[in-house]
Amino acid sequence: MKPTNINDPEYFHKVVDCQLACPAHTPVPEYIRLIAAERYTDAYMVNWASNVFPGVLGRTCDRPCEPACRRGRVDEDEQPVAICRLKRVAADNKNDAEVIARMPKIPATKNDKRIALIGGGPASLTVARDLMPLGYIVDLYDDQPAGGGFMRSQIPSFRLPETVLNDEVNYILDMGVISRFDTYVDSLKDILDKNYDAVFVGTGAPRGRDLIIPGRDEGTDNIHIGIDWLSSVAFEHIEKIGKKVIVLGGGNTAMDCCRSSLRLGSDDVKVIVRSPRSEMKASPWEIDDAEREGIPMFENHVPLEFVIKEGKLAGMRFDRVRAEYDANGKRSLISLGEEPVMVECDDVCIAIGQDNSFPWIERDLGLEFGKWDMPVVDKETFQSTNPKVFFGGDAAFGPENVITAVAHGHQAAVSIDLFLNGKNVQHRLAPGATLVSQKMGIHEWSYDSGVVDDVRYAVPHTEVKLALSDRKMEVELGFDPLTGFAEAQRCLNCDAQTVFTEAKCIECDACVDICPTDCITFTHSGTEAELRTRLSAPANNLDQDLYISTDKLPTGRIMVKDENVCLHCGLCAERCPTAAWDMQKFMYEVSKAGSDSVQLGAEQ
Amino acid sequence: MSYLKPSFRHPDLPVNDLGYTKKNYEGAISTLCAGCGHDSISSAITQAIFELSIAPHNIAKMSGIGCSSKTPTYFLGNSHGFNSVHGRMPSVATGANMANRDMIYVGVSGDGDTASIGMGQFTHAVRRNVNMMYIVENNGCYGLTKGQDSATSDVGSKSKKGDPNPFEPIDLASIALQLGATFVARSFSGDKEQLIPLIKAAIAHQGFAFIDVVSPCVTFNNNPGSTKGYEYVRDHLAATGTVDFVPMKDEITTSYEAGTSQEVTLHDGSVVHLHKADSRLDIHSRRSALALIKDYKANDQLLTGLLYMDPDSQELHETIQSSNKPLRALTELDLCPGNKVLTSINASLR
Numbered sequence: 007m008k009p010t011n012i013n014d015p016e017y018f019h020k021v022v023d024c025q026l027a028c029p030a031h032t033p034v035p036e037y038i039r040l041i042a043a044e045r046y047t048d049a050y051m052v053n054w055a056s057n058v059f060p061g062v063l064g065r066t067c068d069r070p071c072e073p074a075c076r077r078g079r080v081d082e083d084e085q086p087v088a089i090c091r092l093k094r095v096a097a098d099n100k101n102d103a104e105v106i107a108r109m110p111k112i113p114a115t116k117n118d119k120r121i122a123l124i125g126g127g128p129a130s131l132t133v134a135r136d137l138m139p140l141g142y143i144v145d146l147y148d149d150q151p152a153g154g155g156f157m158r159s160q161i162p163s164f165r166l167p168e169t170v171l172n173d174e175v176n177y178i179l180d181m182g183v184i185s186r187f188d189t190y191v192d193s194l195k196d197i198l199d200k201n202y203d204a205v206f207v208g209t210g211a212p213r214g215r216d217l218i219i220p221g222r223d224e225g226t227d228n229i230h231i232g233i234d235w236l237s238s239v240a241f242e243h244i245e246k247i248g249k250k251v252i253v254l255g256g257g258n259t260a261m262d263c264c265r266s267s268l269r270l271g272s273d274d275v276k277v278i279v280r281s282p283r284s285e286m287k288a289s290p291w292e293i294d295d296a297e298r299e300g301i302p303m304f305e306n307h308v309p310l311e312f313v314i315k316e317g318k319l320a321g322m323r324f325d326r327v328r329a330e331y332d333a334n335g336k337r338s339l340i341s342l343g344e345e346p347v348m349v350e351c352d353d354v355c356i357a358i359g360q361d362n363s364f365p366w367i368e369r370d371l372g373l374e375f376g377k378w379d380m381p382v383v384d385k386e387t388f389q390s391t392n393p394k395v396f397f398g399g400d401a402a403f404g405p406e407n408v409i410t411a412v413a414h415g416h417q418a419a420v421s422i423d424l425f426l427n428g429k430n431v432q433h434r435l436a437p438g439a440t441l442v443s444q445k446m447g448i449h450e451w452s453y454d455s456g457v458v459d460d461v462r463y464a465v466p467h468t469e470v471k472l473a474l475s476d477r478k479m480e481v482e483l484g485f486d487p488l489t490g491f492a493e494a495q496r497c498l499n500c501d502a503q504t505v506f507t508e509a510k511c512i513e514c515d516a517c518v519d520i521c522p523t524d525c526i527t528f529t530h531s532g533t534e535a536e537l538r539t540r541l542s543a544p545a546n547n548l549d550q551d552l553y554i555s556t557d558k559l560p561t562g563r564i565m566v567k568d569e570n571v572c573l574h575c576g577l578c579a580e581r582c583p584t585a586a587w588d589m590q591k592f593m594y595e596v597s598k599a600g601s602d603s604v605q606l607g608a609e610q
Numbered sequence: 611m612s613y614l615k616p617s618f619r620h621p622d623l624p625v626n627d628l629g630y631t632k633k634n635y636e637g638a639i640s641t642l643c644a645g646c647g648h649d650s651i652s653s654a655i656t657q658a659i660f661e662l663s664i665a666p667h668n669i670a671k672m673s674g675i676g677c678s679s680k681t682p683t684y685f686l687g688n689s690h691g692f693n694s695v696h697g698r699m700p701s702v703a704t705g706a707n708m709a710n711r712d713m714i715y716v717g718v719s720g721d722g723d724t725a726s727i728g729m730g731q732f733t734h735a736v737r738r739n740v741n742m743m744y745i746v747e748n749n750g751c752y753g754l755t756k757g758q759d760s761a762t763s764d765v766g767s768k769s770k771k772g773d774p775n776p777f778e779p780i781d782l783a784s785i786a787l788q789l790g791a792t793f794v795a796r797s798f799s800g801d802k803e804q805l806i807p808l809i810k811a812a813i814a815h816q817g818f819a820f821i822d823v824v825s826p827c828v829t830f831n832n833n834p835g836s837t838k839g840y841e842y843v844r845d846h847l848a849a850t851g852t853v854d855f856v857p858m859k860d861e862i863t864t865s866y867e868a869g870t871s872q873e874v875t876l877h878d879g880s881v882v883h884l885h886k887a888d889s890r891l892d893i894h895s896r897r898s899a900l901a902l903i904k905d906y907k908a909n910d911q912l913l914t915g916l917l918y919m920d921p922d923s924q925e926l927h928e929t930i931q932s933s934n935k936p937l938r939a940l941t942e943l944d945l946c947p948g949n950k951v952l953t954s955i956n957a958s959l960r
Contacts (some may be wrong), residue, residue: 080618449611449644457616512840514645514828515800519653523620543620560844575616583645583828 007534009556009564012505015439018592020551021569022500024089027074029406029413031437031596032056034071034089035501039453041095042494044487047104049096054105056596058132058178058412059157061170064094065482066161068289068407076500079547080523080571085462087496088485095490097170105177110139112181117141119426122202124191127155128408129208129399131178132415133422136599138181140423145202146183149190151241153179156210156400157408159237160259162266163478194367194395204394204422207381208411211400213363217254217356221312225319225354229312232259232357239266239477246271248352252322253277254309255357256286261296263355268299269477276349278304278322280339282329295481299470308339310346312354321350360405371395380404387431388418396421419599435597441590444502445579451589453499455576463493502574503592506565508555510586513563517578517587518542523571526578528563537566545570615639627663635660637687641680645832647799647825647840648678648747652685654802655716655745658809659686662857669714670706674699674728677754677827678720678747686716697728700735700744704926707740710936711927714813715742722752725761725780736789736818741925743812743819746782747799749827750838757830768835783917784903786820787896792923793819794899796914798843799826803852804915810855811882811916817923824912848906850915851886874921884916893919 010017020026024034032053040049053060067090072078075086119142123130126148134144152158153175157166179185191197197205214231216222222229228248232255238244251272253264256279264275277296279286283305286293293303307324314320323346327339362380367373374382374391381390383397390397398418399411421431444452466483467473473481485493518526524543531537534552538545545552550570557564579587595601615636623631635656640649659669666688673679675696682691690713694702703717724732724746735744750763759767759775762782766774783796793815797805805823812819824843826832832839837846851871858879872893874882884893892898899917906913926932933940 079621081621084618456612456614457618459617512645512828512832513800513844514647514826514840515650515653515802516645519649520615520640522616522618524623525620544622546622560841571618571620573616573618575612577612577615577639580612581640581644581649583643 007531007537007554010551010553012441012553015437015594017551018439018441018503019437019594021503021572022592022594023074023076024071024087025501025594027070028057029070029410030057030416031413031594033501033593033595035497035499036593037096038087038089038092038494038497039499041092042454042491044491046096046099047101047108050100050105051108053093053096054177057409058135058415059128059174059408060093061097061174062157062166063409064090064092064097064484065166065170066157067093067409070409076498076571077496080498080573088462088465088493091465091485092490092494094484095487095494098484099487102173109177109181112138113141115141116143119143119203120145120201121422122147122197122200122205124194124197124205124207125155125209125399125401126150126153126185126187127208127210127399127411128157129401129411129415129418130155130206131175132412133206133208133398133419134181134183135178136416136419137422138178138183140600142426144183146179146185147189147191147197148185148187151187153185153187155208159240160233160262162236162239162262164265164269164473164481165262167478167480192366194371194373198371198394202394203426204396206418206422207395207397207401208399208415209364209401211360211362211405213361214356215359215361217309217358219309219311221314221319224314224317225312228319228353230353230355232263232355233360235355236262236266239270244270248272250274250351251276251353251355252349252351253355253357255279255359256281256283256288256303257357257359258288258292259360260355260357261288261292263357264301265296265299266477267353267355268301268474272353275301276304276351277301278307278309278324278349280306280308280327281337282306285329285337295467298467299474306339307347308341313348319351319354321348322354323348362401362404386417386434387421388414389421389425389431393425416596416598420597423599435601437597438593438595438601440593441503441505442593444589444591445585449580451502451576453502453589453591454495455499455502455574455589457498457573457575458495460492460496462496463489499574501592502576502589504553504567504572504574504578505588505590506553506555506567507586507588508558508565510584511559511565512584512586513560514583516581516583520577520581522575522577523573525567525569525572527566528559528561529566530562531557531564541566541568543568613639626660628665630660630663632656632660634688635666635686637682637684640684642677642684643753643827643829645828646677647749647823647827648681649684650799650802651745651747651805651823651825652681654799654805654809656685657802658806658813661806662810662813664714664813668712669716672699672703672706672715672717672742674719674723676720676723676752677749678718678825679723681747682716682718697723697726697731699723700728700731700740703742704735704738704740707742707926708932710938711741711932711934712936715740716813717742717744719744719746721746721748721750721760721762721782725782729780733785733789736786736791736820738926739790739792739817739923739929741817741927743809743815743821745809745821745823747825748782748822748838749825749831750836751827751831753827753830757827764837767837768833770830770833772835774835781903781907783820783822784900786822787900787918791820791918792817792920794918795820795916796822796824796912798824798847798912798914800840800844801847801914804849807853807855808916811853811876811919814855814876814878814880814882815919815921816877817920817925824914843912846911848911848913849887850891850902850913850917851884851888853916854883854885856881856883874919876921882916882919887915891917
């Protein structure tokens with residue numbers, strides 16, 4: 007088998023599971039260490055440079071990093087590090103004045119290139135953040151009265167306080183973005199006619215799916231499309247809802263709808279889903295939070311009709327079903343053939359999904375549309391078939407989440423910058439990567455290499471009764487600094503890489519003997535599949551690489567390290583008499599717009 | 611410096627017949643120099659005893675003084691142990707063994723503890739055929755006192771200080787053979803594939819099982835010119851063959867060509883299978899073992915592997931016909947059987 011090429015940044019990037027899983031590739035272990043060191047502002051800036059909305063994401067992120075966290079697989083009972091909530095610790099404890107002082111400098115002299123951003127959500131704001139420091143003139147259009155897009159209209163204040171959102175939106179708007187709020191763009195042609203050099207479309211997936219079944223029209227006054235209703239609540243166009251509410255759907259929007267209903271006067275909210283509960287799309291913690299507030303979830307109920315009595319919505323009828331799965335795992339819902347269930351209600355929120363919608367884009371602008379009437383957008387450059395027009399966020403490839411929108415924004419900004427400099431948008435700068443020894447002394451590392459046994463700390467919540475009394479009262483309270491420290495110490499520092507230099511190795515086996523998780527084997531070479539059968543411990547996680555040395559060891563054998571459950575405890579390097587093993591901090595940075603010329607968010 | 615090992619282990623570690631994983635056989639984190647051969651021997655002992663499925667509380671670790679004799683702290687943390695006076699481990703082990711023959715005795719000593727200060731003790735434990743495994747972690751120097759040449763250092767071998775050793779070495783394997791040891795092997799700390807089966811066979815053997823393990827001192831004796839450094843030993847290693855230890859419960863599935871292998875069945879039904887690399891070796895002949903050690907040495911080679919074993923050996927308890935039961939299991943009735951028994955003994959002497 008070929009030796010591992012550790013000069014390829016993607017090799018060690020893969021070892022930092024959380025960073026790899028993050029769409030924006032935020033250097034998670036790095037900021038967690040800074041939190042443990044009480045360097046909250048530094049931790050915040052590491053986040054900000056990468057994911058732009060640490061305060062927002064520290065509360066609302068979908069956290070793809072957490073299921074990936076190595077800590078969650080080193081033991082059956084072990085849970086991942088509470089990465090998302092640690093991010094919030096950085097945001098809660100940062101020094102605001104210092105953060106503002108560290109914002110990138112915006113050139114007073116502009117470069118005369120004008121860019122229009124359509125939609126004021128996370129994708130557009132990220133593009134603005136990346137392009138403003140490069141001297142571009144940026145116009146931001148949004149039909150809402152303030153920036154933030156769905157972060158403002160869809161995420162209820164009890165999950166995301168307005169002040170937190172405002173701060174992070176304003177860091178960007180205050181760079182000198184020309185904001186045109188309360189302006190609905192109804193024609194892309196009009197925008198292009200204004201002679202913008204580039205246009206970025208970050209309009210999200212703004213159309214909530216409707217449910218067309220009998221009674222829909224008659225009951226329309228009390229039947230709400232979830233995302234529109236949440237938006238009306240956010241902008242205070244709606245301040246109350248009926249006593250009995252049914253929320254249809256099992257996603258995060260449904261969870262936000264049912265919890266908002268409780269706060270707007272309902273005292274009987276039911277979440278009702280077509281399919282089995284196990285298939286609900288909402289994040290488990292969102293479901294937990296709804297249940298903590300006493301909201302029941304009913305599974306396997308397929309809506310049949312809205313029941314209208316005396317011209318007014320009185321309830322809904324459902325058919326009870328069970329799920330069956332065929333050999334390909336495809337699900338079908340089979341009716342139990344029972345009498346339909348009638349559930350009384352005053353209002354219904356339909357939160358069964360959302361779609362993209364581009365009625366405002368003319369089809370003769372050289373901008374091709376493909377499957378499902380979605381624009382044809384390059385997966386890497388985010389450029390459409392009209393070279394001036396770029397897409398990002400939910401508008402590009404359908405509904406995802408905030409962190410994905412941010413990742414798109416960064417890449418679209420790179421493309422726009424290349425495009426406006428007359429360069430090929432395909433020729434993108436490779437990610438930056440550094441590898442630096444953490445050796446401080448003979449057996450000393452610059453990170454806390456010890457592995458603590460603490461179990462994951464739970465985030466405290468506001469008492470339910472109190473939380474329900476005020477729509478804007480935040481439910482999750484965040485870790486206090488001490489708990490934040492304890493949780494931060496659970497991080498295994500997977501970015502402290504075990505780097506092996508065969509030329510120094512004397513094959514004393516000290517590393518093999520000390521490794522708590524039996525990661526290391528010295529053996530004769532073979533194919534990967536065959537090697538995996540004869541390592542010190544079972545190497546069955548094929549998603550995790552084997553780190554393989556050359557056969558230039560004194561005995562001609564090779565060193566094989568299974569990265570899977572390495573604790574990054576540094577004991578192999580501590581017990582190595584010749585420093586053939588070294589713990590080296592791996593930093594991986596996705597290249598941003600202007601990475602080659604300007605340092606964004608650099609430390610002073 | 612880390613003084614605690616993380617408590618996580620590989621989630622898919624195998625378990626032995628007792629339901630334990632290797633973790634149940636580990637000890638504290640080593641405080642020896644990084645890269646010390648002794649740590650590899652500790653690890654081999656841990657692995658061998660885990661694989662043998664011996665309950666940790668049935669083992670007593672015996673040691674004297676020296677780097678080697680510190681190591682029992684670093685393996686079998688759930689077993690009994692006695693750290694004796696320098697060179698006196700063989701006597702303490704003999705005493706412990708006399709008191710409780712049901713335990714398994716793992717003696718760990720060094721070249722200083724055995725070949726110098728403890729030489730007299732060692733020889734008598736060998737000739738009495740005390741039922742124990744006796745490992746010498748042999749690094750050819752006194753590592754704990756900054757690396758002076760020990761009694762097993764070869765003539766001309768240079769320690770870190772640079773002076774060649776002027777004295778003839780004591781070859782402990784040869785001495786053990788001459789004194790009547792009933793199981794003699796030699797190995798190298800850097801070769802666990804050989805060492806682990808040897809340890810298993812030594813523990814299964816009834817009688818004095820001696821293993822001389824060359825174990826480089828990385829700090830004071832791993833330099834060019836030393837004959838006990840990692841590089842020198844690897845370059846000059848020769849093995850009597852590969853050893854398989856097959857416990858009684860397992861069926862023997864491997865077949866060997868006639869004449870190239872020798873099989874020894876132990877008292878408990880387990881089998882030691884030697885796949886010979888040198889057909890001149892007869893595992894049951896002391897003379898053959900002694901001659902081969904000399905021959906290889908003359909060619910600047912270190913002969914390792916199983917050298918000699920007598921599966922029918924009579925261990926000390928059998929020789930002196932001591933109590934079948936551990937002393938702690940004897941009741942007052944066993945010890946003071948009463949007037950009737952005394953009268954019959956007296957009568958037999960009249």
